[in-house]
Amino acid sequence: MHYSDVLKLNLVEGLGRKTILKLKESFSSEFLEKLEFKDMIDIINEMTGRKSVRYDYDTIQIETEKILEKCYDENIRIYTCFDDDFPEKFKEIGYDSPVLIFVKGDETMLHDRCNVAVVGTRNPSKRGFDLGVKYSEALSEKGISIISGLALGCDTAAHTGALNMGGRTLVTLPSGIGNVYPRANIQLYNDIMEKGGCIISENNPGEPPRKYDFINRDRLQAALSEGVLIMESSLSSGTFHTYNYSIKYNKKISCSIHEVEDESNMELNEKIRNYKTGSAICNIMDLEKWIDKLGLEVL
Known part of the structure; x- marks a missing residue:
C-alpha cells in the first residue's frame, strides 16, 4: 500500500490509528493497493459498523500533496505500517504501533x-x-x-x-x-x-x-x-x-x-x-x- 494512501487515511477526521491497523491485519497490501480510496473507506465502515466516515476527498488530496512536497524539500522519510522495512520494534507492540512516522536523519x-x-x-x-x-x-x-x-x-x-x-x-x-x-x-x-x-x-x-x-x-x-x-x-x-x-x-x-x-x-x-x-x-x-x-x- 503506497504511503500516500496511508497519509490520506490518516487525515480522515475520526479515523483512528487502531482502525487503520485493523485494516492492515485484515487484508493483504496487494489487495488494498488495487482499491480506490472510497473503497477503503467503505471497507472500514463495514469493519467498524459505522454508517459512514465523512471526509472531503479534495481537501485530503491537497493536504497530502502539501505534506509530500514538504517531506521532499526537507529530506523527511515516511515509514508506514504497511512497509516491509517498518521498524520491527513498532510491529512488536501490536495495536500500540504507529500507523506512520516521519523520520529525519540517521534512521x-x-x-x-x-x-x-x-x-x-x-x-x-x-x-x-x-x-x-x-x-x-x-x-x-x-x-x-x-x-x-x-x-x-x-x-x-x-x-x-x-x-x-x-x-x-x-x-x-x-x-x-x-x-x-x-x-x-x-x-x-x-x-x-x-x-x-x-x-x-x-x-x-x-x-x-x-x-x-x-x-x-x-x-x-x-x-x-x-x-x-x-x-x-x-x-x-x-x-x-x-x-x-x-x-x-x-x-x-x-x-x-x-x-x-x-x-x-x-x-x-x-x-x-x-x-x-x-x-x-x-x-x-x-x-x-x-x-x-x-x-x-x-x-
Missing part, C-alpha cells in the same frame, strides 16, 4: 537493538541533571544510542551527554518535524541534526503538539528502547507514562538514586526501587551492571 537507530531511553522531569535537581549527562556519556561511550524527547531538564541532559561523546541520539518529538518543541531547545535540535542524530514524529511536518501527543511520544520512546533509565520523576510526571509503557512492553528499567532537595522528584524512582520493578543506579558501577543485563547488540 538506522529505528532498527538497532542498542538503544536506551534516558528520561525524567523537566525540572530536575542540579545533581539529577549532571548525572543525566554523566550516565548518557557513559552509555554513549559503549556504543549505545540515547533516546529522549528533547524536553527541558532530563531529556536535555540525555541528548547533551550523547553529543559530548560523539555518540548517537534519537529524538521522539511530540510535534511535527520542523516545529521544534520546546523552542528553547532549538539549538540542541540543530546540534543533534548536524552531528548525525535522528528526529522522528507521528505528527505531520510542522504541526504543533497537542496534549495527547506527549503521551504518544512517551510510548514511542519505550517501544524503540531496549532499556529505560529514569533520572528523576514524580508520580504525576509525563515520565510515568514512559514507565508504564516500558512495563507493558517488557523493557528493562532502571532509575537513578541520588539526593534531591525536592523529594517529589524521586517518587517514581523510589517506587521502582521499593517494588523492585527496575534496577537502582547509584553510581557508574551500577550502571555498567545494568548495561550487562540488557544484552545489547552494540555496533
Whole structure:
C-alpha cells in the first residue's frame, strides 16, 4: 500500500490509528493497493459498523500533496505500517504501533537493538541533571544510542551527554518535524541534526503538539528502547507514562538514586526501587551492571 494512501487515511477526521491497523491485519497490501480510496473507506465502515466516515476527498488530496512536497524539500522519510522495512520494534507492540512516522536523519537507530531511553522531569535537581549527562556519556561511550524527547531538564541532559561523546541520539518529538518543541531547545535540535542524530514524529511536518501527543511520544520512546533509565520523576510526571509503557512492553528499567532537595522528584524512582520493578543506579558501577543485563547488540 503506497504511503500516500496511508497519509490520506490518516487525515480522515475520526479515523483512528487502531482502525487503520485493523485494516492492515485484515487484508493483504496487494489487495488494498488495487482499491480506490472510497473503497477503503467503505471497507472500514463495514469493519467498524459505522454508517459512514465523512471526509472531503479534495481537501485530503491537497493536504497530502502539501505534506509530500514538504517531506521532499526537507529530506523527511515516511515509514508506514504497511512497509516491509517498518521498524520491527513498532510491529512488536501490536495495536500500540504507529500507523506512520516521519523520520529525519540517521534512521538506522529505528532498527538497532542498542538503544536506551534516558528520561525524567523537566525540572530536575542540579545533581539529577549532571548525572543525566554523566550516565548518557557513559552509555554513549559503549556504543549505545540515547533516546529522549528533547524536553527541558532530563531529556536535555540525555541528548547533551550523547553529543559530548560523539555518540548517537534519537529524538521522539511530540510535534511535527520542523516545529521544534520546546523552542528553547532549538539549538540542541540543530546540534543533534548536524552531528548525525535522528528526529522522528507521528505528527505531520510542522504541526504543533497537542496534549495527547506527549503521551504518544512517551510510548514511542519505550517501544524503540531496549532499556529505560529514569533520572528523576514524580508520580504525576509525563515520565510515568514512559514507565508504564516500558512495563507493558517488557523493557528493562532502571532509575537513578541520588539526593534531591525536592523529594517529589524521586517518587517514581523510589517506587521502582521499593517494588523492585527496575534496577537502582547509584553510581557508574551500577550502571555498567545494568548495561550487562540488557544484552545489547552494540555496533
